[in-house]
Amino acid sequence: MKPSGHSHSHDHAAEPLSDLTSRLRQKSRRITGPRQAILDLLRQHRHPMTNKEIHAALADGGCDLATIYRSMHLLTEMGMVKRFDFGDGVARFELVTCDEHAHHHHLICTCCAEVVEIDDCFAAELEARVAAAHGFKSVTHKLEFFGVCPECQHAGHSHEKRARKKPCGC
Amino acid sequence: MKPSGHSHSHDHAAEPLSDLTSRLRQKSRRITGPRQAILDLLRQHRHPMTNKEIHAALADGGCDLATIYRSMHLLTEMGMVKRFDFGDGVARFELVTCDEHAHHHHLICTCCAEVVEIDDCFAAELEARVAAAHGFKSVTHKLEFFGVCPECQHAGHSHEKRARKKPCGC
DNA sequence: CTGGTTGCAAACAATTTGCAACCCA
DNA sequence: TGGGTTGCAAATTGTTTGCAACCAG
Numbered sequence: 001m002k003p004s005g006h007s008h009s010h011d012h013a014a015e016p017l018s019d020l021t022s023r024l025r026q027k028s029r030r031i032t033g034p035r036q037a038i039l040d041l042l043r044q045h046r047h048p049m050t051n052k053e054i055h056a057a058l059a060d061g062g063c064d065l066a067t068i069y070r071s072m073h074l075l076t077e078m079g080m081v082k083r084f085d086f087g088d089g090v091a092r093f094e095l096v097t098c099d100e101h102a103h104h105h106h107l108i109c110t111c112c113a114e115v116v117e118i119d120d121c122f123a124a125e126l127e128a129r130v131a132a133a134h135g136f137k138s139v140t141h142k143l144e145f146f147g148v149c150p151e152c153q154h155a156g157h158s159h160e161k162r163a164r165k166k167p168c169g170c
Numbered sequence: 171m172k173p174s175g176h177s178h179s180h181d182h183a184a185e186p187l188s189d190l191t192s193r194l195r196q197k198s199r200r201i202t203g204p205r206q207a208i209l210d211l212l213r214q215h216r217h218p219m220t221n222k223e224i225h226a227a228l229a230d231g232g233c234d235l236a237t238i239y240r241s242m243h244l245l246t247e248m249g250m251v252k253r254f255d256f257g258d259g260v261a262r263f264e265l266v267t268c269d270e271h272a273h274h275h276h277l278i279c280t281c282c283a284e285v286v287e288i289d290d291c292f293a294a295e296l297e298a299r300v301a302a303a304h305g306f307k308s309v310t311h312k313l314e315f316f317g318v319c320p321e322c323q324h325a326g327h328s329h330e331k332r333a334r335k336k337p338c339g340c
Numbered sequence: 341c342t343g344g345t346t347g348c349a350a351a352c353a354a355t356t357t358g359c360a361a362c363c364c365a
Numbered sequence: 366t367g368g369g370t371t372g373c374a375a376a377t378t379g380t381t382t383g384c385a386a387c388c389a390g
Contacts, residue, residue: 030364030369051354064372069355085255087312089380090354107300107309116304122296123313130277130315134286139277139317142257143293145300147309200344200389221379234347239380259355260379 023078034063038071039080039095047115048084048092048106086113086144107145111152118145189268193248204233208241209250209265217285218254218262218276256314277315281322288315 024031041057042049049057051072055065072093075081084092086108096102107116123141131139194201211227212219219227221242225235242263245251254262256278266272277286293311301309 025365032364032370034371066356066373067371070370083257085257087253087255089259089261091259107304107306109306110308116306118300120296120300122292126290126292127315130288130290131317134277135320135323136277136279136286136315136317137323139315141313141315143311143313145297145306145309145311147301147306150305153305153307202345202389204346236348236381237346240345243381 019080023080027078029074034058034067035071035075037063038068038075042081042093042095046094046117048086048094050090050092052090054093084142084144086115087146105143105145107147109149109152110146111148111155114149114151116149189250193250197248199244204228204237205241205245207233208238208245212251212263212265216264216287218256218264220260220262222260224263254312254314257316275313275315277317279319279322280316281318281325284319284321286319 021031024035037058038054041054045057051065051068055062055068058068072081072083072091076083076093080096081093082096084094084106086092086106101119103121105118105121107118108114121143123143127139127141131137191201194205207228208224211224215227221235221238225232225238228238242251242253242261246253246263250266251263252266254264254276256262256276271289273291275288275291277288278284291313293313297309297311301307
């Protein structure tokens with residue numbers, strides 16, 4: 001596993017870990033290497049990652065893929081990670097931050113799968129309206145945009161055989 | 171408080187078939203039994219269905235599951251059907267209607283998986299803004315709401331013990 | 341006829357689970 | 366020490382594909 005060293009700084013980077021510690025303790029869950037490594041990784045990448053990508057990135061002395069799946073379930077349940085579905089049948093995860101960046105959406109290129117973060121959100125009021133109209137509680141929402149990015153618009157029609165699974169069309 | 175005033179079960183009943191015919195012909199594709207049956211079924215259920223559910227519903231003299239997968243790909247490609255991901259790793263499909271009902275979203279109970287249709291949409295302008303801001307073209311969006319329905323609120327407290335696969339827990 | 345379609349089975353891919361060894365609190 | 370965790374492998378489940386038989390145009 002990655003050498004822990006001294007990571008007691010107070011910058012944003014350190015938050016997830018201390019947060020993890022306290023939250024895990026509340027549930028009599030343990031702070032393990034894999035869990036720390038996964039959060040570390042998610043903190044570095046700002047884009048959503050699939051479990052396979054996480055597994056690959058943790059390759060050096062990394063943990064088992066099954067452990068990653070189990071960890072993502074746990075972290076999602078604890079609200080430290082958020083799951084996204086871009087329509088290709090593969091789950092993607094992002095760290096839930098505490099800053100203004102916390103809630104955001106994505107703009108995904110249906111051609112090259114590029115992902116752009118969209119901080120703009122406006123659905124909060126809608127959530128309230130929807131909840132009231134149907135008597136639901138704890139209403140949240142997921143909103144993603146899909147389109148063709150500038151590069152793909154110019155990149156002619158190179159028949160790059162992208163699997164049907166990828167958020168791709170060309 | 172916006173009760174779904176009227177039932178939208180028959181008004182646009184006949185459209186899909188004729189629409190299918192013309193659209194398929196344009197692509198030198200054939201009008202087959204399975205395809206008609208699937209559209210018929212989707213026209214009756216106004217809620218999104220999984221391929222497995224479609225397969226089960228077509229049980230009597232129905233078609234192969236593989237055929238359903240293939241058909242859904244085709245129909246999605248032709249814009250006659252829309253795919254939804256509710257976060258449980260299973261694709262769901264709905265018929266694309268031509269009326270005001272065409273574009274809508276869902277409110278899914280994270281407890282019992284009940285699905286409520288939300289006609290209200292307001293993201294159109296956002297699409298334009300997002301597209302312009304990032305140079306994307308043909309931008310669309312997917313928006314789903316999640317919460318706890320009235321019944322589940324009363325049926326005891328199930329914290330966040332959300333099931334893995336099904337958007338269900340109780 | 342004839343190329344698009346289907347059924348069936350096998351292949352794939354994403355995700356889950358049983359279990360013994362292992363490790364943090 | 367003990368119960369939560371992990372790795373490994375096997376099992377599940379969702380989805381795709383190869384191929385011969387089949388059918389709509």
